[in-house]
Amino acid sequence: MSTEEPKRRPGGRSSRVQAAVFQAVRQLTAERGYGAFTVGEVAERAGVADTTIYRRWGTLEALLMEAVVNQLTVDSPLPSTGSLETDLRTYAAKVAADIHGPDGLAVLRTVTAALSAGPDGETARDQYLAVRADQIDQMLAPARDRGEKTPTTLDVLDVLLAPMYIRVLFGAGPLTPDYVNSLVDRLLSL
Amino acid sequence: MSTEEPKRRPGGRSSRVQAAVFQAVRQLTAERGYGAFTVGEVAERAGVADTTIYRRWGTLEALLMEAVVNQLTVDSPLPSTGSLETDLRTYAAKVAADIHGPDGLAVLRTVTAALSAGPDGETARDQYLAVRADQIDQMLAPARDRGEKTPTTLDVLDVLLAPMYIRVLFGAGPLTPDYVNSLVDRLLSL
Incomplete structure (x- = not known):
């Protein structure tokens, strides 16, 4: 989680960026397998700048796992x-x-x-x-x-x-x- | 398993090569993690030619798993x-x-x-x-x-x-x- 944007509003630009990035991660994971792609490829697919991803998630690893956690909590309510x-x-x-x-x-x-x-x-x-x-x-x-x-x-x-x-x-x-x-x-x- | 050497004798040269290769795989796995090395590096560590490994196991993946199976069956009798x-x-x-x-x-x-x-x-x-x-x-x-x-x-x-x-x-x-x-x-x- 970035600590630079503590007041992110749900539904705002930040939220749209996150949704696009997570969707890109899920697609690339399904197509190529776990981690078999770069931050640059995620950025291109999501239509955002590489720096946006690095600033917000730091590493590909952290992004991959946050995407999974998001998918689980959103898609799989108990x-x-x-x-x-x-x-x-x-x-x-x-x-x-x-x-x-x-x-x-x-x-x-x-x-x-x-x-x-x-x-x-x-x-x-x-x-x-x-x-x-x-x-x-x-x-x-x-x-x-x-x-x-x-x-x-x-x-x-x-x-x-x-x-x-x-x-x-x-x-x-x-x-x-x-x-x-x-x-x-x-x-x-x- | 290679089908080219059906009459391998236990304790012969072939068996010594296998032991050296498996030991190299175990060491490299412990040092660097699963598959984070090449067939060439295994060969160098084991003191055998690359071609010996390719001829016998075909791929790094097949070698890794056969090394594991060997370890389990030899080290872990039930x-x-x-x-x-x-x-x-x-x-x-x-x-x-x-x-x-x-x-x-x-x-x-x-x-x-x-x-x-x-x-x-x-x-x-x-x-x-x-x-x-x-x-x-x-x-x-x-x-x-x-x-x-x-x-x-x-x-x-x-x-x-x-x-x-x-x-x-x-x-x-x-x-x-x-x-x-x-x-x-x-x-x-x-």
């Missing part, structure tokens, strides 16, 4: 129906659909590649994970507040997300609805 | 004590120790990076997974043959390995003995 089981099944099906598509695989690759990208990458990865953990906790909080038996965020990571992520990363079979629901069953029976 | 629970706890502790170290993280990165490396990478990844799945099945087979309730290889992947892999890949906390044993408990209670 369900809140009043029933933990319904929320978890909806959420699990959504995650499965997301990570099976090219966008979702790009997200997983972004996060795992961030590990190899030094301190910038690790910071960006931790930012992604903090956003995701917050979202999951918000989904669990109502049931916890009602006094229901509720898994923790780490349970959700271990029992629900980790198997789906690893199966996609390892190419180890499709995420069928039956399989995804069996993971939710396992999570609810902890 | 336990076989006659007790499934003992075997699983020993195995889980070994995996945790392996993937916490720099070598293990290199393995995880190799496998996940293979996804981005096109058909060669996918073939190599599938080779790694087939070897690992075979080893796990060999560990489970005696208990299954004795008629004990036995998890499947995919259960081991989902419940035991996936959470450990994802926690390491995501930097989401240490793999303490208590944590690792709780995953084994969960696997045994399926």
Whole structure:
């Protein structure tokens, strides 16, 4: 995040620039794979100056991860129906659909590649994970507040997300609805 | 695997070349990260000709993955004590120790990076997974043959390995003995 424009208004020029840059990143990632392009190519595709990107994001790595975090938080709001089981099944099906598509695989690759990208990458990865953990906790909080038996965020990571992520990363079979629901069953029976 | 030297003798020149090349790959991976070196650099470090590597492995990608598979199968034989629970706890502790170290993280990165490396990478990844799945099945087979309730290889992947892999890949906390044993408990209670 730039600290130079603390009063950015949503919907203003700054917001339009961000949307154009993130869209360019998503397109280039889908076309060429994670990070297989330059800041200059992102700038050209987005119709902005290179310096605009460098001033605002600093590095390609930081830009890539912020684009992913933005995509997740904007495109993947978590369900809140009043029933933990319904929320978890909806959420699990959504995650499965997301990570099976090219966008979702790009997200997983972004996060795992961030590990190899030094301190910038690790910071960006931790930012992604903090956003995701917050979202999951918000989904669990109502049931916890009602006094229901509720898994923790780490349970959700271990029992629900980790198997789906690893199966996609390892190419180890499709995420069928039956399989995804069996993971939710396992999570609810902890 | 080369098909040109079907009668390679273990302990012969070919075997010494392989050991030197694999060691060079492991060193370079540890020093610079996954794939951040050339076939020429591997050859120089191993004291062999570039052409020797190209003839035998074809691509850097294929070499990287075969080195990983070799490391896993040679360095990580699976336990076989006659007790499934003992075997699983020993195995889980070994995996945790392996993937916490720099070598293990290199393995995880190799496998996940293979996804981005096109058909060669996918073939190599599938080779790694087939070897690992075979080893796990060999560990489970005696208990299954004795008629004990036995998890499947995919259960081991989902419940035991996936959470450990994802926690390491995501930097989401240490793999303490208590944590690792709780995953084994969960696997045994399926």
